[in-house]
């Protein structure tokens with residue numbers, strides 16, 4: 399994995415905290431030393447760092463991660479500032495400027511927001527800044543619950559067109575069963591996602607500060623490799639070796655080709671606002687011919703979506719077959735359903751000849 403020009407490094411809470419649960423200055427400092435070496439080797443780095451909640455616990459007198467979402471958000475609010483302050487100071491020792499980028503799933507939900515995030519990150523990198531990305535936990539809800547910084551890192555890797563995604567955790571590699579289980583074997587390479595069939599995934603690490611566990615790391619790896627970005631999964635202790643291109647941890651080979659940002663965004667970063675049910679003919683047209691969704695194939699809809707919202711296209715048995723950006727509001731669907739474009743143009747006006755979802759805005763699931 400040598401020669402990566404642009405690397406996204408994701409570090410989990412478990413790799414930044416002390417046994418007691420607070421942020422460990424020595425671990426942050428150690429990571430920053432490695433990132434500075436990577437930068438000195440002419441590689442651009444984007445850091446996706448968890449740890450805001452963990453960093454906020456002790457100032458608020460909390461012994462462990464609170465269960466109540468509002469308290470987690472409060473801890474993130476206090477901790478994010480402390481965390482970035484620490485990174486900023488440590489990076490400054492190496493003459494590197496840190497920039498904070500807080501994203502929510504919503505920021506990746508709307509195409510305009512996605513482009514905005516893209517532009518900001520590109521500008522930061524052009525200016526030589528090392529962006530430090532986290533979820534905007536204080537205003538977001540589901541992210542904290544689902545601990546999706548792994549998936550966020552994969553999406554950021556796509557956004558910045560990274561050549562490599564490095565996922566740093568408290569475990570040195572992926573194992574075929576939770577490493578606490580006797581006899582579990584290290585997996586050095588994942589050439590295709592089928593290699594994961596026999597792998598057993600356990601809960602998050604013993605430290606109790608991580609959220610996603612291996613499940614979200616594998617999901618992140620899947621998103622990245624299917625998009626053409628190889629992934630190295632290893633421990634923060636091995637970060638230097640991983641970034642220097644040595645064979646450590648688990649290497650997930652890229653299996654797909656880079657797809658347009660729009661489609662990756664649609665498949666992985668959106669939450670469907672509603673659904674449109676279609677007949678078997680429409681399913682075949684979308685699946686086999688990559689066709690647009692026309693009103694003629696629609697049999698029903700659900701949800702209060704509006705023009706431009708992501709919606710699922712559902713087959714007659716209720717299975718989502720595609721996701722796309724809809725060109726009509728939900729309340730218009732009943733009078734369009736089952737009608738040909740010609741009929742709609744003639745009876746409702748020329749504007750109604752447009753596709754319900756254009757094929758450029760449609761991704762088959």
Ligand SMILES: Nc1ncnc2c1ncn2[C@@H]1O[C@H](COP(=O)(O)OP(=O)(O)O)[C@@H](O)[C@H]1O
Pocket residue numbers: 409410411412413566567568569571572573574575576577578597598599600601602603604607608609610611612
């Ligand atoms: N098959 C597996 N291989 C490796 N680690 C696993 C596996 N199943 C579960 N784990 C656990 O996942 C943990 C990493 O997840 P997590 O604690 O959320 O880390 P982070 O804070 O870095 O995101 C490891 O400490 C390990 O105990």
Ligand SMILES: N[C@@H](CCC(=O)OP(=O)(O)O)C(=O)O
Pocket residue numbers: 409410411412447448449450451452474532533535541542544545546547548607608609610611
């Ligand atoms: N955004 C949250 C952490 C979310 C998360 O994915 O945590 P982790 O499993 O430690 O990578 C925080 O900064 O505390």
